[in-house]
Amino acid sequence: MNGRYADFLYQEQEILPAVSIDCVIFGFHEGQLKVLLVNFGNTQLYGLPGGFIKNHESLDQAAQQILYRRTGIANTYLEQFYVFGEPNRVYSDTHKFIMESNGVELPPEHFLLRRFVSIGYYALVDFTKIHPNSQIENEAGYWCDIYDLPKAIAFDHERIIQKAWESLRMMLDHKLAFFDLMPETFTMNELQSLFETILNKKFLRANFQRKMLGLGILQRLDKKWGGGAHKAPYLYKFDEAKARVYANSTTWEQP
């Protein structure tokens, strides 16, 4: 057997029982907020990259590990946001379906078929640096527009995605981590587009610009670009030094 489950069949002894981690990986590209989903081998089902917690790992470490092993993403913003534990998450049914589609039969007492509690983590990544297909073992990763998710999503992963998005919206005003969704340099328009997409809400250009510049955490780069038949916008960069000053003088927290 190959695909998703190769990864999951450690010795049951090496992992914490009944607990798993699912990662909602956000990226932003061409005005779309995207989530990285994986296709479960030999099925039409999509789901979140997930995994288990090794006995020696902390939860955060385990989440980092899962992220790294399944997508090659390292050192990114990653935060726990909720735990999902309905008894009827119906792991067993979905698992059985997937296994059958792969011609594998799990013994009825296999630990994968028992009830799991899943800890949700979300990650904010720079889309331009991630190549989803490159490092995922034997399964395909797809960036899906969060406003247009596939119908067939496994387990309760749709719910987990929605809750992650909600947490992301809540955090926007309190932390500066949203810069992790942007490339190194960006225009003010792109940044505004990020906010509008996450919050599903429009801002007036002039006021958004005033507000962002007023925060004093952006570094304006002299460069401009050749984009269209109009005045060229400045490029900006998140200025960590200024942000530190800012964080000390306000309630905003650093990522």
Place this chain on the structure above:
Amino acid sequence: MNGRYADFLYQEQEILPAVSIDCVIFGFHEGQLKVLLVNFGNTQLYGLPGGFIKNHESLDQAAQQILYRRTGIANTYLEQFYVFGEPNRVYSDTHKFIMESNGVELPPEHFLLRRFVSIGYYALVDFTKIHPNSQIENEAGYWCDIYDLPKAIAFDHERIIQKAWESLRMMLDHKLAFFDLMPETFTMNELQSLFETILNKKFLRANFQRKMLGLGILQRLDKKWGGGAHKAPYLYKFDEAKARVYANSTTWEQP
């Protein structure tokens, strides 16, 4: 043996392994934000009321059950806020200490001595309605001022309390649940005192009043009191009907 552990020694089969729930129960009384701690039988250790998840229960149900069985509190505001899972939470050491203090020896392979992940819930209760000693089985419950917690707190429960408090602060501006910390009727001063205590921050009386009344979710009662040598304040009441209207027109969420 009696005390805390009587409750914990279900059949291991009836509960989800490796997962527990700890409840941070907030109350407010005489200008103090309080947390309900329990004294672990025959020790000087304090800790949070906690328990496990039965196989058929959802996480929220389990938390409600734990709250009810250990404090008699039912139908109160209860919300999950974080999961704690450091591998070095050192359950085994603390458990062993408590068991020895009670003259009990756990077999080294007992499930209680293995690693646990604990889901944190916080509850907001009306202090005037809770009598902590009445329903807790065989252990004493104490309301502790959150600014003056006891030194000897078991496990990582101090960390859990701090994180719960942080979550409470974060939620103050977004949800109306803080009324669950107040008695049925209250004066504006008492409400202000709640905010000041939770946020550890002073407000100007006049402005706080303007803001709260401006929300349009308070019902002013004709009654007043005989309290001191001064003008009598109005009593107020949280008006659920108005709050619903308010919630529909803003980003505030209902409890």
Place this chain on the structure above:
DNA sequence: TAATATTGTATCAAAATGATACAATGCTTG
């Protein structure tokens, strides 16, 4: 009855936000 402490509200200044306008500019097109 006067003194006193606290309440409810008004008022003004300062800051933040919403809305509109306009000059500047880099590209396109004739």
Place this chain on the structure above:
DNA sequence: CAAGCATTGTATCATTTTGATACAATATTA
């Protein structure tokens, strides 16, 4: 190469929110 055009950066004014102070009203105490 000049005119046109779309978009950007910023200024400006109105409105709302917040910060700070003042003051009349009033329930108790002395």
